[in-house]
Amino acid sequence: MDSFKDTRRQIIIALVAIAVVISIGVIGFMVIEGLELLDSIWLTVITLATIGYGDVYARSVPGRVFTIFLIFAGISVFAFGLQATASFFFSPIISDLRRIRRAQRRIDQLTNHYIICGDVGELVDQAINSLLNNAERRRASNLERVYRPLDHLLDRLFGDDELGHYARPRAVVRRIYWAISRPFLRGQTLLDVIVVIASDPTHADELRDKDMLVIEGKPTDDITLRKAGVERAHALMVMLGSDSEALLTVLTARSYNAKLYITAA
Template sequence: MIKRRLLFALILLAIVFLAGISGYMLIERWSFLDSFYMTVITIASVGYMEVNPLSPHGRIFTICLIIFGMGVLLFGISTFTAFLVEGELSEILRRRKMEKKISKLNGHYIVCGVGRTGKHIIDELYKTGRPFVAIDKGEDVCKKLGEKGLLFIMGDATSSAVLKAANAEHARGVFCSLSSDAENLLLMLTAKGINPGLKIIARAEEDESEDKMRKAGADGVVLPEFIGGLRMASEMIRPEAVTFLDKMLKGKEEVYRVEDITVVSNSVFIGKTLKTSGILNKEGVTVAAIRKGGKYTFNPSEEERLEMGDALILIGETKDIREIKKLAG
């Protein structure tokens, strides 16, 4: 609204200037420069003397120019002041700064839909130090994200332009947590069209949507009702285990998680045992399992030798696990 008023004020001011210049050139037969100068000092009311003596018609024209010109000028000043006071200018500058930050991201995650599911995804990514960009249509939702200093794009996540604005070309993965399965399917197809290598995790409301989403390119599909049912059963039959997981996931001072690390070709761990790798010496980190090929070994021996492609399942504080990930390559 303020932007429209500011644009309207600038247009009116331009019209007044053109009218003033044209009027003096036609009525007084002055040059363009003299007419422009006279128009400026008249509208600004600076009190300088006239360029040349005015004719009676010129004086009447000047009176009209002062009345309309001052009105337009005051309207423009008040609108520009409101533009600054209401934060429109600062919002534009903040938006541009955020767009620059997003354009520099690489290997980040995109969370599409900051609703009941999306807000928990964002919370987890933030706690574990993963870079991400959130996309949502809601103005209030985006305002809250901005107040927290989080990166976001306000718009339709199924739009290729919006996904490109979130730098999907260089992203690692996309979370599809929009309000309907149809929207999530469209989002997956759009995202894969921009970056075929994206890892996609989608939320599905209907059981039959899972197969469709996997065929559309989803790497993982989560059904909230299914997960919720398992959680309720676990609360009843294994309360201590659930309490332990809750403490681990919801701790505020220290963030403990179950994380996975893949041993890549340039890893310093290749050829070493768990003991000689130094992983077991890391305080607060436990090796819960190791995957070799398609087989998982739980609570592996310290003499287990690590090879390229192995995956380690670790339990520990996220900052300690990140240090191990750096060594793993």
């Protein structure tokens, strides 16, 4: 999260620096060259953009020296801004942080959801794999339901699909249809109402890659439980290797939600 804040701070600094350089350029040309405000703004912009139309330019020696300074300052500031912007949009670390923030926003909107607290182990893996298999079956069922009217229409146009008529046009039409309808027809699965608290960073990344809602941290930490929305949750499943940590997790969760259904394994 610190990398995300640092990059955002760099972008803000770059924007402020650009505004300062433009202001210095406008004021400098007004003072040194005696230009009007609009001409100073125009000369500053074309100087920083390295366009140079030639209609307005610095005529005095001090003005030309100031122009050189302004060009170097502008290039440096814009390079810094481009670097910060590229880091914000293309850095893998920043991309992961944005994914974590999106997941946190989804969790913040949940109510009556389920929380799983578990260490890496066979029991936790079985529970999560069961959830993933259930979600995959639900997605397959949703896809079949979504494609059914389209397949009937394609059968009428191209013939029975089992005979393999026009397989390639069918595939193209199905992909286009799914791309258009996906945002509106996505069915909810168990994965949409389950939050997993994982203390191991590698395990947390693996779960995120499977499109699960994950909070990385110790389940005994009240901040971690609150990030998972324990106050609004319906149930909590605790699967920790340490009995003392499991007990502390249960007591902490209970203090935030008296109606929370809790089970420990």
